[in-house]
Amino acid sequence: MPHDCGFLADLSLSPDQISFERADRDRFATDYGTHAADASRPDAVVYPASTADVSTVLAAANDRGVPVTPYAAGSSTEGNAVPVEGGISLSMERLDEILAFRPDDLQVDVEPGVVGGDLEAHVATEGLCFPAFPQSAAFSTVGGMVANDASGIRAVKYGELREWVLELEVVRADGTVLEVGSKAKKSSAGYNLVDLFVGSEGTLGVVTRVTLELAVEPARTLAGRAIFDSLDDATAAITDAIRAGIDAATVELVDSLTAEIANSYTDSGLPSEPMVFFELHGRGVDREMDALVDVLRNHDPVRVDTAVEEAERERLWRARREIGQALLEYDPDRELEVVGDVTVPIGAYAEMVRFVGEVSASFDLPIPAFGHAGDGNLHYAILANLDDEDERERVSEASGRIVQRALDAGGTCTGEHGVGVGKREYLRREFEPAVIETMRSLKATLDPEGILNPGKMFD
Amino acid sequence: MPHDCGFLADLSLSPDQISFERADRDRFATDYGTHAADASRPDAVVYPASTADVSTVLAAANDRGVPVTPYAAGSSTEGNAVPVEGGISLSMERLDEILAFRPDDLQVDVEPGVVGGDLEAHVATEGLCFPAFPQSAAFSTVGGMVANDASGIRAVKYGELREWVLELEVVRADGTVLEVGSKAKKSSAGYNLVDLFVGSEGTLGVVTRVTLELAVEPARTLAGRAIFDSLDDATAAITDAIRAGIDAATVELVDSLTAEIANSYTDSGLPSEPMVFFELHGRGVDREMDALVDVLRNHDPVRVDTAVEEAERERLWRARREIGQALLEYDPDRELEVVGDVTVPIGAYAEMVRFVGEVSASFDLPIPAFGHAGDGNLHYAILANLDDEDERERVSEASGRIVQRALDAGGTCTGEHGVGVGKREYLRREFEPAVIETMRSLKATLDPEGILNPGKMFD
Numbered sequence: 001m002p003h004d005c006g007f008l009a010d011l012s013l014s015p016d017q018i019s020f021e022r023a024d025r026d027r028f029a030t031d032y033g034t035h036a037a038d039a040s041r042p043d044a045v046v047y048p049a050s051t052a053d054v055s056t057v058l059a060a061a062n063d064r065g066v067p068v069t070p071y072a073a074g075s076s077t078e079g080n081a082v083p084v085e086g087g088i089s090l091s092m093e094r095l096d097e098i099l100a101f102r103p104d105d106l107q108v109d110v111e112p113g114v115v116g117g118d119l120e121a122h123v124a125t126e127g128l129c130f131p132a133f134p135q136s137a138a139f140s141t142v143g144g145m146v147a148n149d150a151s152g153i154r155a156v157k158y159g160e161l162r163e164w165v166l167e168l169e170v171v172r173a174d175g176t177v178l179e180v181g182s183k184a185k186k187s188s189a190g191y192n193l194v195d196l197f198v199g200s201e202g203t204l205g206v207v208t209r210v211t212l213e214l215a216v217e218p219a220r221t222l223a224g225r226a227i228f229d230s231l232d233d234a235t236a237a238i239t240d241a242i243r244a245g246i247d248a249a250t251v252e253l254v255d256s257l258t259a260e261i262a263n264s265y266t267d268s269g270l271p272s273e274p275m276v277f278f279e280l281h282g283r284g285v286d287r288e289m290d291a292l293v294d295v296l297r298n299h300d301p302v303r304v305d306t307a308v309e310e311a312e313r314e315r316l317w318r319a320r321r322e323i324g325q326a327l328l329e330y331d332p333d334r335e336l337e338v339v340g341d342v343t344v345p346i347g348a349y350a351e352m353v354r355f356v357g358e359v360s361a362s363f364d365l366p367i368p369a370f371g372h373a374g375d376g377n378l379h380y381a382i383l384a385n386l387d388d389e390d391e392r393e394r395v396s397e398a399s400g401r402i403v404q405r406a407l408d409a410g411g412t413c414t415g416e417h418g419v420g421v422g423k424r425e426y427l428r429r430e431f432e433p434a435v436i437e438t439m440r441s442l443k444a445t446l447d448p449e450g451i452l453n454p455g456k457m458f459d
Numbered sequence: 460m461p462h463d464c465g466f467l468a469d470l471s472l473s474p475d476q477i478s479f480e481r482a483d484r485d486r487f488a489t490d491y492g493t494h495a496a497d498a499s500r501p502d503a504v505v506y507p508a509s510t511a512d513v514s515t516v517l518a519a520a521n522d523r524g525v526p527v528t529p530y531a532a533g534s535s536t537e538g539n540a541v542p543v544e545g546g547i548s549l550s551m552e553r554l555d556e557i558l559a560f561r562p563d564d565l566q567v568d569v570e571p572g573v574v575g576g577d578l579e580a581h582v583a584t585e586g587l588c589f590p591a592f593p594q595s596a597a598f599s600t601v602g603g604m605v606a607n608d609a610s611g612i613r614a615v616k617y618g619e620l621r622e623w624v625l626e627l628e629v630v631r632a633d634g635t636v637l638e639v640g641s642k643a644k645k646s647s648a649g650y651n652l653v654d655l656f657v658g659s660e661g662t663l664g665v666v667t668r669v670t671l672e673l674a675v676e677p678a679r680t681l682a683g684r685a686i687f688d689s690l691d692d693a694t695a696a697i698t699d700a701i702r703a704g705i706d707a708a709t710v711e712l713v714d715s716l717t718a719e720i721a722n723s724y725t726d727s728g729l730p731s732e733p734m735v736f737f738e739l740h741g742r743g744v745d746r747e748m749d750a751l752v753d754v755l756r757n758h759d760p761v762r763v764d765t766a767v768e769e770a771e772r773e774r775l776w777r778a779r780r781e782i783g784q785a786l787l788e789y790d791p792d793r794e795l796e797v798v799g800d801v802t803v804p805i806g807a808y809a810e811m812v813r814f815v816g817e818v819s820a821s822f823d824l825p826i827p828a829f830g831h832a833g834d835g836n837l838h839y840a841i842l843a844n845l846d847d848e849d850e851r852e853r854v855s856e857a858s859g860r861i862v863q864r865a866l867d868a869g870g871t872c873t874g875e876h877g878v879g880v881g882k883r884e885y886l887r888r889e890f891e892p893a894v895i896e897t898m899r900s901l902k903a904t905l906d907p908e909g910i911l912n913p914g915k916m917f918d
Contacts, residue, residue, distance in 0.1 A: 020869075037773045056825060065864060082885075101520060102806060103702075103808035104698070104702060104805070105804035105805055105806040105807070106701070106702070106805065107804060108893060127704075132641075148647055148653070148847055149645075149647045150647075156677075159622065160645045160646070161643055162651070162654075163618065167499060167869075169689060172897070175461075176893050177893070178891070178893050178894050178897060179890075179891060179894065179896075180890075182802075182869070182870060182871040182889070183803075183804050183868075183869030183870065184802035184803055184804065184834075184865075184869070184870040184871040184874060185802065185804075185805070185834045185835055186608075186610055186614060186618070186802055186871075186874050186875065187802060187835055187837065187871035187873065188607055188608045188609075188658050188873045188874065188875050188876060188877045188878070189871045189873050189877075189880060189882070189885075189889055190658075190886050190889075190890065190894075190895075190898050191655060191658070191659055191663075191873050191898045191901060191902075191916075191917055192608070192621070192654045192655060192657065192658050193894065193897060193898070195621075195654035195655070196650045196651060196654070196655055196805045196901075198651065199647050199649075199650070199651050199755055200650055204650075215704070216703065216704025217704070218704070219704065219750070230900075239563070241492065241702060242565070243562075243565070243675070244675065245586075245675025245677070245678065247676070247741055247742070250678035282706055282740055282741070282743055282747070283706070283743055283746035283747045283749075284742055284743005284744060284745070284746045284747055284749055285743060286741055286743070287742035287743045288741070290741045291742055299678060308708075322602070326714070329787070340891070341647055343641075343643035343644065344643055345561070345564035345566060345642050345643065345644070346563070346564055346565065347561060347564040348564070366809060374542075375645055376643060376644055377643075377644075377645065385629065406643075409642075410626075410641070410643070411461055411642065411643040412641040412643040412645075412646035412647075412648045413645045413648050414646065414648050415643060415645050415647065416645065416647050417647060418647045419647070419648060419649060420497070423648070426648075427648055427649055428640070428651075430648055431638075431639075431648075431649065432638060434635050434636070434637055435637050435638065435639055435649075435652065436649075438631070438637060438639075438648045438905070439649050439652070441904050441905075442650060442655075442901065442904060443650075444902075444904075445900050445901060445904045446897070451494030453609070457649055457650075458649065
C-alpha cells in the first residue's frame with residue numbers, strides 16, 4: 001500500500017535529504033537476505049543529518065500514520081531493515097561521525113552510521129578496540145549492530161554488543177528525544193531502557209547516538225587451529241574446552257563442506273576437514289594455550305597448530321568473514337535460502353551440530369555448518385534450487401526442524417541476526433503467547449501508531 | 460493507608476502462608492537502610508511456596524488495587540523492599556530451592572529465595588562459581604540481587620549480575636506467568652525482557668525462577684595489596700591499571716578512614732593508609748601481576764604485596780565485606796545515614812574521590828570512601844548525629860553535591876544498590892523528564908493498577 005509522503009517537502013529538510021527517485025527507493029528495498037517482498041520498496045527515502053532531522057520526520061510521519069523504517073548498512077539477513085509496508089526509509093548514512101573519543105574512559109560516542117571498521121581504526125590509535133563487532137564490521141554500521149544486538153567471533157570472551165553499549169540517544173516515534181543509560185560502566189538507576197532499545201530492530205525508536213565502551217587491545221594474541229577426523233570429535237573438544245574454563249576470545253567451528261565452499265571462493269588453504277579455530281588474548285596466553293591444547297589432544301585431533309602467525313591468522317579470519325559471500329557464489333544452481341544462527345546451551349552444542357547433519361542427509365540438502373561455537377552459536381546455510389517446488393518445501397521443513405531442535409534444547413532461534421521478517425514464525429515458537437503479547441504491549445506503549453519498522457518480529 | 464487484606468483467606472493458600480501478626484508485619488517493614496517510614500508496615504505478609512501461589516495472590520490483589528511488595532532477604536539499603544504504601548509483603552523465603560544444576564551447560568535454575576552463599580557452595584561441587592555476587596551474598600538472595608541488578612567486588616572482570624541472568628520466570632501484576640529470555644548464552648530474538656525485569660526492583664513483576672549462567676572457578680588466583688601515601692596516588696594507580704588493560708577480577712579502593720573503621724570492628728590488620736586491593740584470575744596470572752605491579756610502582760607506593768596467601772586474602776575480604784556493619788557500629792554518637800554508590804567513567808574516578816574528600820572537609824562530616832574502583836564505582840558513607848538538625852541538613856546537602864558531581868561526570872547515582880525510596884530525588888536528576896515519563900509508561904503498561912512495590916523509583 002503506497003503512502004503519501006508529500007508532506008516531507010514541507011518539513012525543515014533540504015531538498016537533497018529527500019528522494020522519491022526509483023533508483024534510491026530500490027536501494028532501500030532489500031537487505032543481504034532473501035526476505036524482501038515485491039511490495040517492500042519505500043515510497044520515499046530520507047537522509048537525516050541530525051537528531052533534529054530524525055525527530056522532525058518521525059513526528060510528522062507519526063501524525064500521518066506513515067511507516068518509517070530506519071536503514072543502516074542493510075547488511076541484515078532477515079529483512080530486518082526492509083520496509084515491507086512501504087512508507088519512508090530513514091537512511092542513517094549521513095549520521096556517520098565519531099563525535100567524541102575518550103580513551104582514558106575507554107569510551108567513544110558515535111553516530112549510528114559509523115562503519116565498524118572505521119571505528120576500529122580510529123580507536124586503535126590509542127591502543128583500544130571494540131571487541132563485540134560482528135563479522136560484517138568492514139561495512140556494517142554501529143546503528144545496525146545496536147538494532148540487532150550483533151555479535152561476532154570474539155563473543156566467547158567479550159559477549160554480545162549490548163554489554164558494550166552504555167548510553168543511547170533515541171528518538172521515539174512521536175519525535176521525543178531520549179537520552180537513556182549512563183556513561184558509568186554499571187548502573188542500577190531505574191529501568192534498563194538501553195537494553196530494551198538494543199536488539200529492538202528499529203521498532204521502538206531510532207537510535208541517533210551511541211556511547212560504546214571499549215576494551216584495551218590485548219597485550220598478546222595467540223591463534224591456532226585444530227583439525228579433526230570427525231565433526232563429533234571437534235564439537236566434543238569445544239564443549240570440553242568451555243567446561244574447563246579456557247579463557248578463549250574465539251572458538252569457531254568449520255565443518256568440511258564449509259571449508260570446501262570457502263576454498264572455492266578464496267585462497268583460504270583450508271583442508272576439507274572439520275576444524276576448530278581459536279584465538280586467545282592476554283598477557284598469560286602461553287599457559288592458557290597449553291591448557292587448551294591438553295583439552296584438544298583428548299579428542300584425537302589430526303593436527304593442532306598453536307602458533308599461527310599473524311599473516312596466516314589474517315588469511316583464516318578472512319576466509320571466515322567471506323563465508324557469506326562464498327556461499328552465495330558456490331553453486332550456480334542453488335541459492336542461499338536460509339542463513340541460520342540458532343544458539344543453544346553449550347552442553348547441547350555437539351548434539352545440535354549432529355542434528356543438522358542428520359537433517360542435511362534426510363532432506364537431501366547441502367547444509368554447511370559453522371559458527372561461533374564457544375557461545376553455542378551455530379551458523380548453517382541451506383542452499384537450494386528455488387525453481388524446484390519440492391526442494392523449496394524441503395528447505396522450509398528442514399529449517400523448521402533445526403530451529404525446533406534448538407528451542408527444545410532451551411536455545412534461541414537467533415543468536416545474533418535478529419528476527420526481522422524471516423524469523424517471525426520462529427519467534428512465535430520460541431515464546432509463549434503471553435510473552436509475545438507483553439512485547440506487543442511495550443511496542444504499543446512506545447509506538448502507539450505502529451509507524452516504526454512495521455511487519456517485523458511479532459507484527 | 461491500611462488496606463483490607465481479608466481476601467487472602469479466601470485464596471488457595473494454607474493458613475501458615477498468611478500472617479496478620481504484628482511481629483511478622485514488623486519484620487517486613489524495614490530493610491538494611493534508613494528509609495523505612497513509620498507508615499511502611501505491611502497489612503499482611505504472604506509466604507508463597509510456588510509460582511502458582513504468587514500468581515494467585517497477585518491476581519487477587521490486582522483486582523482489589525492492593526499493593527504487593529516482594530521481599531527477598533531485606534538487605535537492600537534504599538528502602539527498595541520496604542512496603543511504603545502498606546498492603547502485602549510477599550516474602551520469597553519459602554521459594555528457596557535450587558531447581559536444576561547443569562554443570563555441562565554452566566547453568567543453574569534457582570528460586571528467588573536461594574541465598575547466594577548456598578548457591579556458591581552448591582555449584583562449587585562441580586568446580587563452578589557465580590562471580591557476580593554482591594558483598595552481601597552470605598545472606599542476600601538471588602531474587603533481591605536480580606531485583607536490584609546487584610554486583611560486587613569481581614564486577615571489574617565479570618560485570619553486573621544482569622550479564623549472568625539468562626532466563627526468568629516472572630509473574631505480572633495481573634497474575635500472568637511469563638518465561639522470558641533463553642537458556643542460550645546470547646539471543647537476538649525479540650525484545651530483551653530479561654533486562655527490563657532485572658533491576659526493576661519488583662515494580663514490574665515478581666520473579667519466581669532464575670536461570671543463571673555460571674563461570675568455571677579460576678584455575679589460579681593471585682591477590683595483592685598496595686599501600687600509598689596519598690589517596691591521589693592510589694586512584695591514579697587504579698585508573699592507569701584499567702587504561703593499561705590489566706585483566707583484574709577485583710580492584711578495590713579503601714581510604715584511610717575506612718581502614719580505621721574496619722579495624723575498629725574486626726581484626727583486619729589494615730594500616731590506616733589509602734590502599735588498593737586486587738585479585739587476578741586465570742592460568743596466566745603471573746604475567747598479569749607483573750604488569751600490574753609495574754603500573755602500581757609508577758605511583759610511589761609505600762608498599763606492594765603481590766603474594767597474599769589465601770588465609771590473609773580471606774581476612775582482607777572479610778574486612779571488606781564487614782565494612783557495612785563496621786560503619787554501623789563505629790561511632791555511638793553518629794548513625795550511618797547515607798550509603799552511596801555513585802559510579803563514574805573510570806577517567807573521572809580520581810577526581811570523584813578527591814571531591815568526596817573536599818565535601819567531607821567543607822561540610823565537616825566524616826565520609827569514609829571505598830569501593831569497587833575498577834568499575835568506577837565509589838562507595839561512601841555519611842555518619843551523622845541525626846539529633847542535630849544542622850548536621851542533618853549538611854548531610855543532605857553533602858550527599859546531593861556528591862551525587863551531582865557524579866552525574867556531571869556522566870555517571871550514575873547508583874551503580875548497584877538501586878533507587879528504592881532513598882534515591883528517588885537523584886533519579887529525577889539523572890534523567891530528563893522524557894526518560895522518566897518513558898519509565899512510567901512502561902510501568903503503567905505492565906502494572907496498570909500500580910500495585911507492585913508502589914512509591915519507589917519515580918513513583
